[in-house]
Amino acid sequence: SSELTQDPAVSVALGQTVRITCQGDSLRSYYASWYQQKPGQAPVLVIDHRTNRPSGIPDRFSGSNSGYTASLTITGAQAEDEADYHCASRDSSGNYVVFGGGTKLTV
Amino acid sequence: ELQLVESGGGLVKPGGSLRLSCAASGFTFSDYTMNWVRQAPGQGLEWVSSISGGSDFIYYADSLKGRFTISRDNAKNSLYLEINSLRDEDTAVYYCARGSAYDYDHWGQGTLVTVSS
Numbered sequence: 569s570s571e572l573t574q575d576p577a578v579s580v581a582l583g584q585t586v587r588i589t590c591q592g593d594s595l596r597s598y599y600a601s602w603y604q605q606k607p608g609q610a611p612v613l614v615i616d617h618r619t620n621r622p623s624g625i626p627d628r629f630s631g632s633n634s635g636y637t638a639s640l641t642i643t644g645a646q647a648e649d650e651a652d653y654h655c656a657s658r659d660s661s662g663n664y665v666v667f668g669g670g671t672k673l674t675v
Numbered sequence: 676e677l678q679l680v681e682s683g684g685g686l687v688k689p690g691g692s693l694r695l696s697c698a699a700s701g702f703t704f705s706d707y708t709m710n711w712v713r714q715a716p717g718q719g720l721e722w723v724s725s726i727s728g729g730s731d732f733i734y735y736a737d738s739l740k741g742r743f744t745i746s747r748d749n750a751k752n753s754l755y756l757e758i759n760s761l762r763d764e765d766t767a768v769y770y771c772a773r774g775s776a777y778d779y780d781h782w783g784q785g786t787l788v789t790v791s792s
Contacts, residue, residue: 601778603720610770610782611712611720617778654720656777663734665710665722665777 572600572655572668579674580645590638590655590668598658600638602631605652605670615640617657642673650675677701677781679771684786691761691790697754697771697783705729705749708775711756713767714785722777723769724756761790 572592580586590600599619603611613622615631628643638657642649655668683695697709711723724735724745735743744757754771768787772779 598777601776603779605720610784611772611779612782613774613778613780616780617776622780656720656722656779658777664736665725667712667720667722670719 572657572666574653574655574668574671576669577672577674580642582647582675583644585641585643586645586673588640588642588653588671588673590640590657591636592657592666592668593636594657594660594666595633595636595638597660598662599633600631600655600657602629602638602640603654603656604649605654606650611654614653645673645675647675649673677773679773679781679783681769681771681783681786684769684788686789686791687761688792689761689763689790692757692759693761693788695756695758695769695771695786695788697756699752699754699771699773702773704747704752707773708732709747709754710772710774710779711743711745711754712770712772712779712782713765714770715764715767718767721767726754758788761788763790766790 599617601617602615605611619631652670654670659666680698710725746755768785770785771783773781
């Protein structure tokens with residue numbers, strides 16, 4: 569399968585920890601990257617496929633991978649973290665990119 | 676400062692064609708794989724196509740093959756996407772993004788393509 573599945577919506581109280589998950593067969597072979605997208609803006613890479621944070625991304629964002637599931641964890645969520653979060657990975661062939669449907673995070 | 680600026684979107688009738696452009700600055704354009712990703716209104720992101728720095732490797736989403744053509748001009752630091760036989764379902768914001776694998780570390784602001792009669 570070349571699909572990545574995300575929960576459509578997740579909510580978290582200010583200052584609490586939230587985990588956003590992404591599931592798919594391709595995640596057994598390829599780790600996920602994660603993008604944050606605020607309304608009317610372009611996506612921003614927050615976790616790359618090596619689970620590294622690009623420069624400027626707060627350290628409250630972290631990523632992990634296990635089996636068919638990738639996770640984005642926000643430890644101590646802030647109001648400004650309210651956004652859509654999209655996972656991405658290679659598909660099973662390795663030649664194409666597939667995105668999850670996105671998760672709307674409410675803080 | 677690194678910048679990606681898309682242009683060329685607009686209102687097009689079904690069956691029409693469009694050429695989108697992405698002007699890059701602030702980095703050595705030819706060193707990077709470039710990509711097009713689109714987002715239909717209220718929907719998630721959809722990868723469209725990727726092209727390697729020297730145009731040696733080009734990939735398209737299976738569902739879009741045949742109507743979309745990606746290209747680049749490294750002398751002009753520009754990326755292009757030609758779309759033919761436009762359909763209603765091609766209505767979306769089209770983003771260009773820098774990056775290989777699927778780590779797209781810089782994105783343009785997007786250009787809106789609306790297909791409607």
